[in-house]
Amino acid sequence: MTQPPRIIETEPRGGIFAGDDPFALAAAWLAEAERTEPNDPNAMALATADPDGMPDVRMVLLKEIEPAAEGGAFLFYTNYGSAKGRQLAANPRAAFVIHWKTLRRQIRARGLVEREEGPKADAYFASRSLASRVGAWASRQSEPLSSRAHLMAEAAKAGARFMGAPPRPPFWGGFRIRPLQIEFWADGAHRLHDRFRWTRQDPLSQEWTVTRLNP
Structure with missing residues (x-):
């Protein structure tokens, strides 16, 4: 049985930062954003690095926040042959915002990455639209393309x-990011923002250290 999270912190948190489970907190923020953001509230900028250490970043869609349990x-999810797929295969670490x-x-957040290739x-x-499923087969993602007509013919x-x-x-x-760090940030007046960083030593540990950061 998974142990409940153990939190080590020096300052109590309240309001939108309250809680002892960063994944539940992230899910709550996402649910709130789904009611206010006009487009793609689950869009995230994903950063990776190639084997030479050159960074790369792009927007992807977060499809699930798996619970602490x-x-x-x-x-x-993505094409494993894409640039990000190849980079994560060579260096299974990532960050996102x-x-x-x-x-x-x-x-x-930033942490270690593993594939999700099962059920x-x-x-x-299977839940995606038919056109999206066909498109996944048709696209050699990140490879040069001669024309849109060629892509449509492949589809x-x-x-x-x-x-x-x-x-x-x-x-x-899929790719699963198991974070070693998660930071929750909220805008503050006069740029005096609120920032709380959650840190753990192991990607499966339920022991977190929470630290308030300067803005």
Whole structure:
């Protein structure tokens, strides 16, 4: 049985920062943003690095915040042959930031990455629209493309091949970020923002140190 989170902190937190589970707190902030953000409240900027250490960043969609009872993680999906997929295969570490302008809040995190290629990935792929599933087969993500017409032709071929029921491609699936650090940030008057950083030593540990940071 998973032990409840153990929190070490020097200053009590209240209001929007209250709670002893950073994943529940992140889920609560996301749920609030879903009521206020006009587009893609689950959009996050994902940072990776290539084998030479050159950083890279792009927007992806956060699809699930796994609870602390499952170890706690942030899950997104992509083509494993994409630039980010190749970079994460070579260097399975990542960072991300989610910023909500309507709430004037953000969440930053960084940690270790593992693939999700099991039933959960199958179920999510099956939940996507038919056009999106066909598109996953058609696109050689991040590779040069001669024209949009060529891409559409590949999509048409994939649609005909699978007759309306494309399975999850073997080159497509999830990445799970198990954070070692999570920071919750809220805008403050005169740029005196509130920042609380949660830190743990192990990606499956439920012992967190929470520190208030200077803005």
